[in-house]
Each structure stands twice: as C-alpha cells, then as structure tokens.
Amino acid sequence: PSQYTISQLSKAAEIPTTTVRYYERIGLVEPEDRSQGNYRLYSNESLKKLKFIRAAQAVGFTLEDVKLLLYTSDAADDMQC
Numbered sequence: 001p002s003q004y005t006i007s008q009l010s011k012a013a014e015i016p017t018t019t020v021r022y023y024e025r026i027g028l029v030e031p032e033d034r035s036q037g038n039y040r041l042y043s044n045e046s047l048k049k050l051k052f053i054r055a056a057q058a059v060g061f062t063l064e065d066v067k068l069l070l071y072t073s074d075a076a077d078d079m080q081c
Contacts, residue, residue: 003033003041013050020050028053028067
C-alpha cells in the first residue's frame with residue numbers, strides 16, 4: 001500500500017505500535033496525512049525510516065545518533081533542490 005495506518009506500519013516494520021508512537025513523539029517519524037476517520041496515515045517513506053532506525057540500532061547507534069543521521073540526510077536532500 002502507499003499509505004499505512006499505524007497498525008499496518010508497525011506490522012510491516014515488524015515493531016510494536018507503541019514503538020511507532022514513541023518514535024513519533026520524539027520526532028523520528030511523523031504521519032503524512034489523516035484518514036477521514038482521523039487515523040494517522042504513514043507513507044512508504046515512514047516505513048523506510050523505521051527499517052533504517054531498527055537497522056541502525058542493531059549495529060549500535062543510539063536513537064540520538066539516528067535522529068542526527070536522519071536530520072543530516074533530510075538537510076542534504078533539501079539542499080539538492
């Protein structure tokens with residue numbers, strides 16, 4: 001799918017929904033849209049970020065490290081416009 005609810009996203013990323021909510025709270029991922037029922041909707045980009053976060057943690061990066069890596073990547077993407 002091109003959009004995921006939080007439960008679909010957590011299942012696709014193989015992490016608990018509570019972890020997705022925590023990552024959202026600390027600013028690592030954010031919903032791109034809301035459904036008509038006001039559910040958070042996430043994109044494939046969010047799924048890629050979650051998989052990256054989990055892979056980075058698996059090799060020893062902290063969430064603060066990951067946040068910096070994602071911020072640096074997003075800033076580099078913005079500069080290429």
